Amino acid sequence: MQDKEISGENAPETGPSPHQVNPRSDPMDALLAALRGAAEPTRLRIVALLAEGELTVSELVHILGQSQPRISRHLKLLAEAGLLTRHREGSWVFHRLSEEGLAANPGAEVARHLIALLPDNGNRGHILALDRDRLAAVKTARAEAAADYFDANAESWDSLRSLHVDDKDVETVIGGWLGRAPVHSLLDIGTGTGRILEVLSPVIERGVGIDQSREMLAVARANLERGACENCQVRQADLYRLPFDDGAFDAAVIHQVLHFLDEPAAAIAEAARVLTPGGHLVVADFLPHVMENLRDEHSHRRLGFADDEIRAWVTRAGLTSQDATRLAGDPLTVGVWLAEKPKPADTRNGPQYKETEQ
Numbered sequence: 001m002q003d004k005e006i007s008g009e010n011a012p013e014t015g016p017s018p019h020q021v022n023p024r025s026d027p028m029d030a031l032l033a034a035l036r037g038a039a040e041p042t043r044l045r046i047v048a049l050l051a052e053g054e055l056t057v058s059e060l061v062h063i064l065g066q067s068q069p070r071i072s073r074h075l076k077l078l079a080e081a082g083l084l085t086r087h088r089e090g091s092w093v094f095h096r097l098s099e100e101g102l103a104a105n106p107g108a109e110v111a112r113h114l115i116a117l118l119p120d121n122g123n124r125g126h127i128l129a130l131d132r133d134r135l136a137a138v139k140t141a142r143a144e145a146a147a148d149y150f151d152a153n154a155e156s157w158d159s160l161r162s163l164h165v166d167d168k169d170v171e172t173v174i175g176g177w178l179g180r181a182p183v184h185s186l187l188d189i190g191t192g193t194g195r196i197l198e199v200l201s202p203v204i205e206r207g208v209g210i211d212q213s214r215e216m217l218a219v220a221r222a223n224l225e226r227g228a229c230e231n232c233q234v235r236q237a238d239l240y241r242l243p244f245d246d247g248a249f250d251a252a253v254i255h256q257v258l259h260f261l262d263e264p265a266a267a268i269a270e271a272a273r274v275l276t277p278g279g280h281l282v283v284a285d286f287l288p289h290v291m292e293n294l295r296d297e298h299s300h301r302r303l304g305f306a307d308d309e310i311r312a313w314v315t316r317a318g319l320t321s322q323d324a325t326r327l328a329g330d331p332l333t334v335g336v337w338l339a340e341k342p343k344p345a346d347t348r349n350g351p352q353y354k355e356t357e358q
């Protein structure tokens with residue numbers, strides 16, 4: 001699939017939109033603009049698709065089977081009506097539904113209500129179901145491409161990643177944060193070659209790493225064995241559907257994984273689910289950068305993340321941001337974030353480590 005050179009911003013303009021929301025306008029005007037913005041079949045289909053996660057213009061072109069200028073025009077109208085926001089990263093532009101809670105922009109609320117009202121039968125319902133099927137195919141193709149990349153690079157991954165930043169500095173930060181209190185059970189999400197488990201093994205009671213790539217896991221097993229990390233194990237699992245009970249871990253790490261994902265926010269939410277109250281999540285990833293070649297050569301989807309983006313996802317997942325730091329590298333800078341799952345006043349018991357059957 002070709003994403004380059006295609007963006008909403010690059011699309012031909014076709015005159016001012018009658019739907020544009022002025023943030024200072026009357027709330028009723030904003031509501032009417034949001035309703036008008038959505039009141040068109042293709043735009044409603046786009047809203048339905050974005051309910052499943054952020055998408056680029058070319059992905060929407062592929063799914064909806066319409067020309068790029070048409071789709072770009074619809075996206076522009078939806079953005080002006082306050083239903084979606086656009087986020088440019090290099091030559092890609094990601095589109096996502098607006099966040100709720102902006103009083104001056106009821107677009108997010110309108111989108112949420114419309115999604116609940118979408119039909120699942122009849123002719124239109126059938127079209128929406130076909131859109132979902134094509135979206136699933138797009139996601140599968142993307143996931144397969146990324147999985148192929150990891151399978152192909154499993155052996156050399158540790159040397160590949162050290163091209164970007166000095167991992168030891170990042171590991172020192174993570175170890176320092178998680179070392180503030182005893183860690184009984186740690187989950188390393190997207191463990192890859194098991195590096196984080198190896199580093200943290202001496203300071204935790206028990207560690208579990210999950211990854212979808214069998215090849216990565218094979219390398220991780222060998223590394224853990226070589227490093228005598230008997231308290232750690234790895235298993236194959238999807239980070240969007242962790243095979244663990246709520247509250248099963250008191251620490252989780254997502255190290256250099258989010259930039260490969262379709263839905264980084266969903267990955268953080270799933271990590272938060274398996275944390276016990278009082279448990280900690282550490283996220284480490286690149287800060288925004290312009291190395292577009294990482295998409296083609298290393299299967300990256302996102303060119304890093306802004307501090308406020310990670311913090312917003314962490315908050316939405318019900319966690320409290322506790323700390324953050326940046327480690328400048330050349331050319332890539334790594335951000336590391338620490339968040340805590342709030343502890344109800346009456347929580348006295350430690351975490352119960354328990355796996356669910358798959």
Ligand SMILES: C[S@@+](CC[C@H](N)C(=O)[O-])C[C@H]1O[C@@H](n2cnc3c(N)ncnc32)[C@H](O)[C@@H]1O
Pocket residue numbers: 146147150161189190191192193194195196210211212213216237238239240254255256257260
């Ligand atoms: C860049 S590697 C990072 C590995 C490790 N955290 C590290 O820093 O060395 C990203 C890992 O995420 C895994 N991954 C990507 N998508 C995944 C998913 N949906 N479920 C589980 N693992 C996934 C990949 O297989 C890969 O091993």
